[in-house]
Amino acid sequence: MGGGGERVGIVVISYGSRAAAVIDALSRSENYEVRLYVADKQRNPYNVEHAEKHVVIPDLDVEKICDFIEANKNAIDFGICCPEKPIIAGVRDIVERKTEVAMICPTKRYAIEGSKASQRYLIEECCAEANPRFKVFHRTEYKSVGEARDAVWRFLDEIGNEVAVKPDKPAAGKGVGVWGDHFRSREQLFDHFRSIFESGSDVLIEERLEGEESSFQAFCDGKRVVALPDTRDYKRAFDSDIGPNTGGMGSYKAQEDWLPFLNESDREEEERLVQRIFKELRGSGENDGLRGIPFYVAFMHTGEGAKILEINSRPGDPEIQNVLPVLKNDFVDVCFRMIEGTLERIECVKRATVVTYAVPMDYGDYRVTYSGDRRVDLSGAYALKENYGDNLRIYPGSMELREDGATYALGSRTVCTVGIGETIEEAREISQDGIRHINGALWNRWDIGASHYIERSIRKMKELRG
Ligand code: AMP
Ligand code: GLY
Numbered sequence: 001m002g003g004g005g006e007r008v009g010i011v012v013i014s015y016g017s018r019a020a021a022v023i024d025a026l027s028r029s030e031n032y033e034v035r036l037y038v039a040d041k042q043r044n045p046y047n048v049e050h051a052e053k054h055v056v057i058p059d060l061d062v063e064k065i066c067d068f069i070e071a072n073k074n075a076i077d078f079g080i081c082c083p084e085k086p087i088i089a090g091v092r093d094i095v096e097r098k099t100e101v102a103m104i105c106p107t108k109r110y111a112i113e114g115s116k117a118s119q120r121y122l123i124e125e126c127c128a129e130a131n132p133r134f135k136v137f138h139r140t141e142y143k144s145v146g147e148a149r150d151a152v153w154r155f156l157d158e159i160g161n162e163v164a165v166k167p168d169k170p171a172a173g174k175g176v177g178v179w180g181d182h183f184r185s186r187e188q189l190f191d192h193f194r195s196i197f198e199s200g201s202d203v204l205i206e207e208r209l210e211g212e213e214s215s216f217q218a219f220c221d222g223k224r225v226v227a228l229p230d231t232r233d234y235k236r237a238f239d240s241d242i243g244p245n246t247g248g249m250g251s252y253k254a255q256e257d258w259l260p261f262l263n264e265s266d267r268e269e270e271e272r273l274v275q276r277i278f279k280e281l282r283g284s285g286e287n288d289g290l291r292g293i294p295f296y297v298a299f300m301h302t303g304e305g306a307k308i309l310e311i312n313s314r315p316g317d318p319e320i321q322n323v324l325p326v327l328k329n330d331f332v333d334v335c336f337r338m339i340e341g342t343l344e345r346i347e348c349v350k351r352a353t354v355v356t357y358a359v360p361m362d363y364g365d366y367r368v369t370y371s372g373d374r375r376v377d378l379s380g381a382y383a384l385k386e387n388y389g390d391n392l393r394i395y396p397g398s399m400e401l402r403e404d405g406a407t408y409a410l411g412s413r414t415v416c417t418v419g420i421g422e423t424i425e426e427a428r429e430i431s432q433d434g435i436r437h438i439n440g441a442l443w444n445r446w447d448i449g450a451s452h453y454i455e456r457s458i459r460k461m462k463e464l465r466g
Contacts, residue, residue, distance in 0.1 A: 237364030
């Protein structure tokens with residue numbers, strides 16, 4: 001493993017295929033001989049194979065993660081945290097305080113993903129034009145559900161019924177309800193509101209935005225943010241964007257840094273907005289609390305410019321899988337630079353990438369229940385590497401290697417395939433060929449990166465811009 005230079009030990013906190021992509025990028029370092037220490041949600045077969053030490057921490061509890069790092073700290077140079085839960089729980093603060101191992105992720109204070117309401121207030125301070133009209137319904141302000149209902153009605157009288165209703169707390173993209181998609185009457189809307197409210201979270205209601213989405217990600221060293229190419233995530237379960245929201249069924253990236261339905265100036269607008277948020281949080285000097293990927297921003301491009309749907313404090317899943325495989329820089333160097341505060345330009349190979357997720361039968365309401373075999377055999381997909389070489393990557397996610405030596409699908413997104421090509425179409429064919437060669441009871445969307453889908457986005461943007 002690694003390129004045979006100086007030896008480095010790296011902790012990866014893992015959840016999903018995203019971490020396999022991070023592990024792949026680190027393992028390919030040409031400048032370092034990489035030893036990986038993985039704290040994982042389960043025995044992910046890819047991670048087990050690549051790790052020097054692998055530990056399963058099913059709840060990703062930060063104290064247990066910290067104990068693992070403490071026990072190996074003499075061999076560890078730094079850590080990187082992929083999932084949001086430990087970041088929001090303050091894994092960086094706790095690990096750095098107790099073990100002095102530097103962590104790549106924001107501190108608890110700057111894990112702004114933890115509250116959608118705080119994000120809206122922050123955006124209001126520094127780039128209000130990127131906010132939709134919104135209102136936060138704080139649980140403490142209402143003595144009863146009836147009182148909250150009256151307040152919701154009054155707000156709808158003001159801005160109209162066409163709104164999105166979302167929990168303040170992160171719900172992996174799945175807690176959001178949108179008028180016209182998830183409810184068509186105020187009663188249904190309020191049922192959704194109430195289910196969030198009664199689960200103990202504050203609720204946001206915001207104007208429903210009409211437009212096309214993009215995902216913006218950037219590395220940050222506390223002094224500067226360095227943007228990565230834009231990607232497009234497919235949140236809905238089924239082809240043509242039908243069905244419930246999921247963690248993301250796949251994503252694509254064009255050769256350029258922007259998406260086919262946008263142009264260079266849209267991309268510059270995204271960067272400008274993110275820079276303003278960064279400066280607001282950073283203050284006048286530097287702020288290494290913002291290390292890692294503190295700004296993974298979901299944008300909605302509307303007829304009135306770019307609006308922010310949400311800000312996450314970590315790499316996107318599947319979006320980072322579109323980017324890491326085409327990173328030109330040595331990823332271990334990039335990590336050291338983020339820690340040292342010497343981050344510079346990031347370069348990617350000018351290639352298109354398509355990520356397709358295969359998921360279990362009972363994921364995303366595809367089947368109400370599935371009681372059959374959950375074994376998944378990836379060997380046929382891996383064999384395709386003979387044809388495609390590094391232009392096909394296979395990243396197991398919610399999969400488990402068991403005692404019998406076989407691998408099994410758990411409940412969430414099972415495995416993704418990344419195709420890399422000169423065009424989105426070529427990348428898509430490779431990604432889908434990988435999917436077709438997986439042996440197991442899984443399903444997937446077939447329209448990730450499809451030209452008809454992209455053309456629809458181009459048409460829609462043209463219409464919105466008049
Ligand atoms: P979020 O978790 O906030 O990114 O929301 C998940 C998905 O819900 C987004 O990708 C959008 O498709 C949709 N969504 C969220 N907020 C809005 C909004 N204000 N208007 C329209 N759609 C939205
Ligand atoms: N792609 C959605 C997420 O990572 O939250």
